[in-house]
Amino acid sequence: METSIQWLPEIFDENSSLKFRSPFHTFLIKVASLCNLNCSYCYVYNSPDKSWEWKPTFLQDVTVNQISFRIREHVIKHDIDEITIIFHGGEPLLAGLDRLKTYVQIFSSVIPCKVLYGMQTNGTLLDKNFVDFFIQNNFRVGYSLDGPKEYNDKNRLYHSGKSSYDDTVRAIELVHSNSESLKTFGGLLFVIDINYEPAEILNTIKELGVKCANLILPDGHYESPPPYLSKNDLKYGKWLYDFFYLWYNKYPEIEIPYLEQIITMMIGGFSSAEEIGSLSVDFIVIDTNGDIEAVDTLKIVGREATSLNLNVEYNSLDDALKHPAIFSRMSGFNSLCKECQACEYLSNCGGGYIPHRYSKENGFQNTSVYCNDLKYLFLKMKEYLFVKQ
Amino acid sequence: MKTNQSTAVVENTLNTFQSEVKFNSDNAPAENPIILRALGRLKESQIKENPHAGFKNHGSHNTHSKSLW
Numbered sequence: 001m002e003t004s005i006q007w008l009p010e011i012f013d014e015n016s017s018l019k020f021r022s023p024f025h026t027f028l029i030k031v032a033s034l035c036n037l038n039c040s041y042c043y044v045y046n047s048p049d050k051s052w053e054w055k056p057t058f059l060q061d062v063t064v065n066q067i068s069f070r071i072r073e074h075v076i077k078h079d080i081d082e083i084t085i086i087f088h089g090g091e092p093l094l095a096g097l098d099r100l101k102t103y104v105q106i107f108s109s110v111i112p113c114k115v116l117y118g119m120q121t122n123g124t125l126l127d128k129n130f131v132d133f134f135i136q137n138n139f140r141v142g143y144s145l146d147g148p149k150e151y152n153d154k155n156r157l158y159h160s161g162k163s164s165y166d167d168t169v170r171a172i173e174l175v176h177s178n179s180e181s182l183k184t185f186g187g188l189l190f191v192i193d194i195n196y197e198p199a200e201i202l203n204t205i206k207e208l209g210v211k212c213a214n215l216i217l218p219d220g221h222y223e224s225p226p227p228y229l230s231k232n233d234l235k236y237g238k239w240l241y242d243f244f245y246l247w248y249n250k251y252p253e254i255e256i257p258y259l260e261q262i263i264t265m266m267i268g269g270f271s272s273a274e275e276i277g278s279l280s281v282d283f284i285v286i287d288t289n290g291d292i293e294a295v296d297t298l299k300i301v302g303r304e305a306t307s308l309n310l311n312v313e314y315n316s317l318d319d320a321l322k323h324p325a326i327f328s329r330m331s332g333f334n335s336l337c338k339e340c341q342a343c344e345y346l347s348n349c350g351g352g353y354i355p356h357r358y359s360k361e362n363g364f365q366n367t368s369v370y371c372n373d374l375k376y377l378f379l380k381m382k383e384y385l386f387v388k389q
Numbered sequence: 390m391k392t393n394q395s396t397a398v399v400e401n402t403l404n405t406f407q408s409e410v411k412f413n414s415d416n417a418p419a420e421n422p423i424i425l426r427a428l429g430r431l432k433e434s435q436i437k438e439n440p441h442a443g444f445k446n447h448g449s450h451n452t453h454s455k456s457l458w
Contacts, residue, residue, distance in 0.1 A: 248421075248423055252421055252422045252423045253422055255426065260423065260426055260427055260430065261430075263423065263424075263427040264427045264430040264431055266410065267410050267427060267428070267431050268410070268431060269427075269430055269431035269433075272430075384413070384416050384417075385412060385413060385416060385417045386410050386411060386412060386413055386417070387411040387412070387413050
């Protein structure tokens with residue numbers, strides 16, 4: 001399939017990568033192409049890819065039907081017994097309860113296998129009716145909050161400039177108010193800033209009664225590096241290790257999946273997350289207009305990386321499996337650059353997160369823009385947790 | 390995004406570190422909840438027959454929905 005971006009190395013072992021191919025099991029569906037917040041770091045609305053401006057504001061019934069039948073086709077062809085559909089945005093709650101109910105009704109009636117539902121939201125619009133809907137349909141819902149109010153307010157504001165902190169906290173408290181609604185709580189997601197104090201973030205998580213919270217590195221790549229990133233001073237690596245050390249010693253009851261995945265990989269296991277490790281990525285993004293995309297965070301690179309020129313109206317999901325943006329992430333280590341393939345931390349890292357590897361010159365054939373920082377983190381964690389051999 | 394665990398992937402990515410690794414008992418005692426969870430995930434990782442078995446909850450997730458992990 002034609003693409004101007006270098007997704008694969010010049011010497012790519014197609015045959016040995018075939019065994020890593022997989023059908024899709026998770027479908028991240030964009031149900032709203034707008035957001036009530038204007039987060040400064042947003043990879044959708046504050047990115048070079050402005051396609052949201054012309055995409056339908058909400059997923060239309062006709063598109064939901066097309067998506068459902070494409071998933072049905074995929075499930076039957078590959079004999080899949082369980083899939084996950086994640087409602088995403090923009091802000092998915094903006095779609096409103098009636099639309100969400102319709103989406104679930106269509107997906108559940110058309111797709112001939114077990115369907116599990118999830119959502120990632122800022123929570124500001126959450127009310128009891130949404131919570132009841134989540135309970136009835138066994139949703140798992142993640143909420144985005146960057147720690148204490150002072151930190152959260154740095155980036156996560158309404159378009160008016162007003163803080164969103166209290167509204168998101170109210171949502172988290174609502175979900176934690178009884179055992180049934182708590183079952184729908186998937187966890188908290190926070191974007192780190194190396195100027196934040198790890199203790200303040202962990203204290204906030206603990207005070208909210210949250211048992212699982214995941215950290216996310218700021219988006220960035222070689223053409224648009226993350227804030228404060230410098231090749232030599234390892235600020236991110238040091239911050240991450242400080243965070244790890246404090247969490248490990250004072251807050252071990254809180255699950256921090258990113259760090260726990262790293263530990264699991266260090267003892268021979270695997271990361272189940274796409275941003276670290278190298279297992280096959282078996283998910284696909286479908287936008288409000290039916291466009292099929294590899295991963296939405298590639299919007300930070302630009303439209304040329306996001307668009308696969310595929311749409312559920314004309315293309316099957318198997319068509320997407322043939323695109324290098326997709327199968328490069330189902331190729332084990334074969335699709336990584338030479339430097340990654342030769343790295344001693346390859347099995348801990350897997351080349352890092354794909355958007356972090358982009359440069360104009362080499363496409364995705366680079367180490368992560370966070371490479372040195374990640375190496376530092378791996379080294380320090382190994383030194384702390386394990387006996388030196 | 391939660392990822393697929395086929396047998397082939399398991400064979401390819403199991404790293405040599407596993408056979409050499411020993412926890413530092415001072416810093417990483419067996420009763421530490423984080424270590425217990427890591428060992429639990431290791432077991433999940435080693436379930437080869439069903440690519441999606443052993444995960445803690447239902448969902449695959451990408452980075453921006455990874456709190457669903």
